[in-house]
Amino acid sequence: MVEVLPIDLRSRRTAIELLTDPELVEKELVVAGWAEHIRVIGRLVFIVLRDRTSRIQLVVRKNLSQEAWKLARKLSVESAIAAKGVLKENDEAPGRRELVVHELIILSDAEPLPIDIREPEKTILAKRLDYRYLDLRNDKIRLIFKIQADIAGIYRETLRDKGFTEIFTPKILGAASEGGAEVFTIIYFKREAFLAQSPQLYKQLGVISGLERVFEIGPVFRAEQHHTPRHLTEYTSMDYEMGFISDFNQVMDVTEAFLKNATKKIIDKYGDLLGKYYPDALLEPVKEIPRMPLKEVQEILRREYGKEYPPGEDLDTEGERLLGEFLEKEYGYKAVFITKYPWGPRPFYTMPCICTENPGEECCRGLKPDTPTCSFDLIFRGLEVTTGGQRQHNYECLLKQVENKGVNPETLSWYIEMFKYGAPPHGGAGTGLERVVKQILGLKNIREARLLPRDPERLTP
RNA sequence: GCCGUGGUAGUAUAGCCUGGCUUAGUAUGCGGGCCUGUCAAGCCCGUGACCCGGGUUCAAAUCCCGGCCACGGCGCCA
Structure with missing residues (x-):
């Protein structure tokens, strides 16, 4: 049995495209990467998604997709995820653009990280090398x-x-x-x-x-x-x-x-x-x-x-x-x-x-x-x-x-x-x-x- | 290989000198809760540690010995 993902990664776009391509605004797009930050603000969840090119903010609204919102608010940092949504321009978003998500899947859940990856110099090199x-x-x-x-x-x-x-x-x-x-x-x-x-x-x-x-x-x-x-x-x-x-x-x-x-x-x-x-x-x-x-x-x-x-x-x-x-x-x-x-x-x-x-x-x-x-x-x-x-x-x-x-x-x-x-x-x-x-x-x-x-x-x- | 310094929650540190005053402190992370514009979010609650082995002592995170590991200095080298 081949499991078909609800989001087709073949149509995946990169963060840098979403940030810079003028053609993509208001389009429905797919992105995939790691959940770098997750900020839960009540019925609203912000996810900063990082891929090899850059980062893009995802917004998950409870009133838009209850299912995606439930997943998003329990998401762990550095999980591998994919999302489908509409790219919007918004002055309050980092990079002035964000993806308003209506579908979210967790490709691979992440356990709590053993090292601080946000500020590498806070962890001794030997420990970082163990988790390179x-x-x-x-x-x-x-x-x-x-x-x-x-x-x-x-x-x-x-x-x-x-x-x-x-x-x-x-x-x-x-x-x-x-x-x-x-x-x-x-x-x-x-x-x-x-x-x-x-x-x-x-x-x-x-x-x-x-x-x-x-x-x-x-x-x-x-x-x-x-x-x-x-x-x-x-x-x-x-x-x-x-x-x-x-x-x-x-x-x-x-x-x-x-x-x-x-x-x-x-x-x-x-x-x-x-x-x-x-x-x-x-x-x-x-x-x-x-x-x-x-x-x-x-x-x-x-x-x-x-x-x-x-x-x-x-x-x-x-x-x-x-x-x-x-x-x-x-x-x-x-x-x-x-x-x-x-x-x-x-x-x-x-x-x-x-x-x-x-x-x-x-x-x-x-x-x-x-x-x-x-x-x-x-x-x-x-x-x-x-x-x-x-x-x-x-x-x-x-x-x-x-x-x-x-x-x-x-x-x-x-x-x-x-x-x-x-x-x-x-x-x-x-x-x-x-x-x-x-x-x-x-x-x-x-x-x-x-x-x-x-x-x-x-x-x- | 030789010499020096060090090893405390997931991570980073305080305490060690001067053994008992410690229920081992702090920050951050993590778990739970509240919150519709966050951006290292905030607030409330909770969770979690003395490297391993031996010794001294009434008593060891604390003193001594050995091991392992880490960082650095030297020799040496790219």
């Missing part, structure tokens, strides 16, 4: 994910326009690829396998394969027990890799184009809402991104804040934050590329600067922790959002670098082999999507920027 589907009923929260989707879209657009091909690489790996970050071990039938912590090696495969310019937007996994507002164990990495570059500035150009594009388009589209909902949101697009060698940055931090860094040391969290503050205050810069990181903290495939200045087999001999490399980080509003650089494409040098880092070449044999067959000079970068979203919106915690975050404790929902 209810948390998202709030416009302000849904906005985060609309912006996230757009940022991923802008990344895709930016790279396609530059001739990059989107690829999809494995996330289940037979060998832990990069070292550095901890990897998750999983059981793959009867064998041990690993979750990808980065698409790095596969992006390079994409370049060498002849695609030349590739990108990927996909999940990566980091088995690190961080308890910070900027780490997740699973996040979305936006990566690209490009061949036939003359130096790593060309790589930074791509990341720079993306960040400028993203901030401009997001602010153009959502600037008003950002200002209204997120007091710390970025309201000015990123215009200029200076490129400063790490040594210079450390010199500034020493001079301005008295921070000391031994040679071959990366910045610490405080240093990143202070640098962001300083550049913003002094020059109005929202973002900065820190370049020429020393070999010590960088992975084995990183291109040492001496190899680009004086190519040859000798260039990668005797790399020391403080040897500068053609690599960079992008700090956006005081937080590292991107890491990138030029990669070593010389087979002999690569072997030396693998050895220098103490990586077992056998687990990487397929990768190292590639460099015997015409690997062009190349480089690329990886950007954390959630970090970009966090920094644009000025969110306090990265978990807010992930639909269903995973951290060392949380595995549900």
Whole structure:
């Protein structure tokens, strides 16, 4: 038996149509959505109905439809409902229009809500995440994910326009690829396998394969027990890799184009809402991104804040934050590329600067922790959002670098082999999507920027 | 992983320091009632809580230990 609803949802109109379409006034219309507010005023019930587009007020009068009125006065907040009625103009209605209802059905009744969805900041984030589907009923929260989707879209657009091909690489790996970050071990039938912590090696495969310019937007996994507002164990990495570059500035150009594009388009589209909902949101697009060698940055931090860094040391969290503050205050810069990181903290495939200045087999001999490399980080509003650089494409040098880092070449044999067959000079970068979203919106915690975050404790929902 | 702080109704908090003065306070939600122009509606009535385990004590929300969880700092990282 098929149950036929008394209201046909195929003729459903959206709230925004009811509010704006001049043709619809005085017409009989169907709407459906969630009952956001229910106000019972005696023989009169006001329901604010919310759908994906907007909200429209429904008025249910006892003298018009006793049946609908009875349902309406007992309706619970956030129930899914559908209504049929006549659209009227009324100065007292929000948006100056309301639907005078003569038929109402409850599609799905809602129990009392376990969290306050009207003001999300009143409930602790952990509780909101337990009920994320209810948390998202709030416009302000849904906005985060609309912006996230757009940022991923802008990344895709930016790279396609530059001739990059989107690829999809494995996330289940037979060998832990990069070292550095901890990897998750999983059981793959009867064998041990690993979750990808980065698409790095596969992006390079994409370049060498002849695609030349590739990108990927996909999940990566980091088995690190961080308890910070900027780490997740699973996040979305936006990566690209490009061949036939003359130096790593060309790589930074791509990341720079993306960040400028993203901030401009997001602010153009959502600037008003950002200002209204997120007091710390970025309201000015990123215009200029200076490129400063790490040594210079450390010199500034020493001079301005008295921070000391031994040679071959990366910045610490405080240093990143202070640098962001300083550049913003002094020059109005929202973002900065820190370049020429020393070999010590960088992975084995990183291109040492001496190899680009004086190519040859000798260039990668005797790399020391403080040897500068053609690599960079992008700090956006005081937080590292991107890491990138030029990669070593010389087979002999690569072997030396693998050895220098103490990586077992056998687990990487397929990768190292590639460099015997015409690997062009190349480089690329990886950007954390959630970090970009966090920094644009000025969110306090990265978990807010992930639909269903995973951290060392949380595995549900 | 180390360090710090915290865990009280559905939600958010007060009480904890100085154990008994508490029938655990407040706001909001929720249930019931009144109301034909509400718009975070209003008014009246009602409902509901000390994270788990152990210990100290005549007596534990309160003090001690362990666990779990949360938030943050650091290392590290996108």
